[in-house]
Every structure is written in C-alpha cells, then in structure tokens.
Amino acid sequence: MMKIGPDDAIVVIDVQNDFCPGGALAVPEGDAIVPEINRIVRDFPVRVFTQDWHPQGHLSFASSHPGASPLSTIDMPYGPQVLWPDHCVQGSDGAEFHEDLHLEPADMILRKGMRPEIDSYSAFFENDKTTPTGLEGYLKTRGVQRLTFVGLATDFCVAWSALDAARLGFAVRVKLSACRAIDLDGSLEAALERMRAAGVELI
Ligand code: VGL
Numbered sequence: 001m002m003k004i005g006p007d008d009a010i011v012v013i014d015v016q017n018d019f020c021p022g023g024a025l026a027v028p029e030g031d032a033i034v035p036e037i038n039r040i041v042r043d044f045p046v047r048v049f050t051q052d053w054h055p056q057g058h059l060s061f062a063s064s065h066p067g068a069s070p071l072s073t074i075d076m077p078y079g080p081q082v083l084w085p086d087h088c089v090q091g092s093d094g095a096e097f098h099e100d101l102h103l104e105p106a107d108m109i110l111r112k113g114m115r116p117e118i119d120s121y122s123a124f125f126e127n128d129k130t131t132p133t134g135l136e137g138y139l140k141t142r143g144v145q146r147l148t149f150v151g152l153a154t155d156f157c158v159a160w161s162a163l164d165a166a167r168l169g170f171a172v173r174v175k176l177s178a179c180r181a182i183d184l185d186g187s188l189e190a191a192l193e194r195m196r197a198a199g200v201e202l203i
C-alpha cells in the first residue's frame with residue numbers, strides 16, 4: 001500500500017482509446033492498467049486526468065510531413081520531435097478515454113497538445129519546455145506537494161510529466177504497475193534512468 005496524505009494528488013496520463021490495443025498509436029497492454037487505476041484513484045484527495053487532444057493536421061503527425069515515415073524523428077524549432085501516426089484527434093473516438101476508466105472521481109480533466117505547431121507530452125509544459133498548461137498553478141493552489149503518476153505512455157507523456165513535476169519542486173512517484181510504455185529504440189530504459197536521476201521515485 002502507498003502512503004497517501006492530504007498533500008497528495010494522482011495524475012492519470014492519457015488513458016485514451018488511441019493508446020490502447022486497436023488504437024492508432026497502441027501501447028502494448030495499454031488497457032491492462034485500467035482496473036488498477038480505477039481501484040486506487042479514490043484513495044487520493046486530488047485527482048487529475050489528462051487527455052492528448054490534437055487538431056487534425058497537427059505537426060506531430062507524420063502525415064503532416066510529406067514523405068516522412070511514422071516514428072521517424074525531425075527537428076522542430078523547439079527540438080527533436082518524433083512523428084507519430086495520427087492519434088487523439090479532437091472529437092474522434094480515439095481521443096475518448098477508455099470506456100472502462102472511471103471518470104466520476106476526476107477533479108480536473110486537462111487537455112494538452114491543442115496547438116497545431118507544437119506537441120505537448122508533459123501535462124505541465126508544451127515540448128518547448130516553457131509554455132505552461134496551467135497545471136502547476138492548479139496543483140499548487142490546491143496545496144498539493146506530492147504527485148503520483150500513472151497512465152500512458154511511461155516513456156513519453158508519463159516521463160515528461162514526472163520530470164517536469166520534479167523540476168517544479170513536487171515530490172514525484174511513478175507507479176509502474178499502472179503504466180505501460182511504447183519503448184521506441186530503448187526509450188523506456190532511457191526514461192526510467194532520467195527519472196531516477198531526477199529523484200523520481202519509481203514504485
Ligand atoms: C503520447 C506520443 C504522442 C503519450 C502522446 O501519451 O505518451 N505519446 N502523443
């Protein structure tokens with residue numbers, strides 16, 4: 001059992017159809033984490049859910065770059081960007097939360113990745129690492145000091161969110177049994193190492 005106090009929050013990252021088996025950017029076993037998330041979410045006094053929410057033609061989509069293959073990397077003004085298959089398009093079924101995920105306990109649902117020209121893996125900042133989503137202010141004004149991350153994908157949106165949270169001064173835990181990874185060219189091991197080095201507790 002995790003120790004949870006009044007200063008704790010859970011952040012459930014991107015448990016959406018497109019990241020589950022059958023989806024456009026399916027994470028292996030992405031749907032397997034839903035029962036555990038449903039079980040633990042109510043133990044936390046503050047609960048945030050995030051939703052990847054891209055307009056059609058988003059520049060993180062390979063289809064927006066003629067000749068580019070999905071999962072290749074290009075240089076964007078804000079740094080390297082993996083080009084993904086079209087996913088989590090605003091209003092599509094793929095962008096909906098997994099149907100078994102319990103949303104009733106959510107305090108806040110945060111959407112990210114809406115600006116066409118920049119991706120946002122992290123729940124705190126877009127990929128330029130400077131444009132804020134507002135989540136820091138929400139959590140801090142609610143008195144939250146420690147965050148537990150669960151969701152998809154461990155090596156992208158979960159890791160980038162956890163690393164930003166640590167940088168912002170939150171105590172950070174990632175509950176790996178309730179996360180699943182894309183694991184593109186060793187990206188999972190690299191993300192775990194960066195999180196450890198940043199003082200993120202992997203539990
Ligand atoms: C994600 C790739 C692209 C994620 C979102 O939720 O980890 N990964 N968009």
Ligand code: ZN
Pocket residue numbers: 052054060087088113
């Ligand atoms: Zn995305």
